[in-house]
Amino acid sequence: MAKWLFKSEPDVYSFEDLLKKGKAGDEWTGVRNYQARNNMRLMKIGDQGFFYYSNVGKAVVAVVEVCKLAHPDSTADNPTWECVDIRAVAALPKQVTLEDIKLDPKLKDMVLVNNSRLSVQPVTDAEWAHICKLAGHKA
């Protein structure tokens, strides 16, 4: 099962907003970048991802999972843009900040560090396991 990372500015869409949607989850709309869209096309039901706060917060704060495969983004004026649906799994007991990630040699190759502008990105199994450990999250 592949792992991912979803970026959001907390004042635009926070983990609490997603929690309110419950098991049904919510559409991850608004992605207007081909690489990010292609990543969403690769997602399968049950794939898990981190929820990352960009700009304000700058930390991995929660775990989410894909509950609907990529489909056209209803907020886009062009059908080339797609989105998946995700739902909340759990808030992390301890947030892992961007600074933590940059300082950790095991995480320094993360896409988050090297291509900070990509809003939906893949995470390797090793990175996933390490961040879960740092965050006190039991898989």
Add this chain to the structure above:
DNA sequence: GCCAACGTTGGC
């Protein structure tokens, strides 16, 4: 608020 990095657009 600034600026570097990146993606997109449009003229040639």
Add this chain to the structure above:
DNA sequence: GCCAACGTTGGC
């Protein structure tokens, strides 16, 4: 098809 100009993102 190249590349300059522009817009956006996101860290600082």
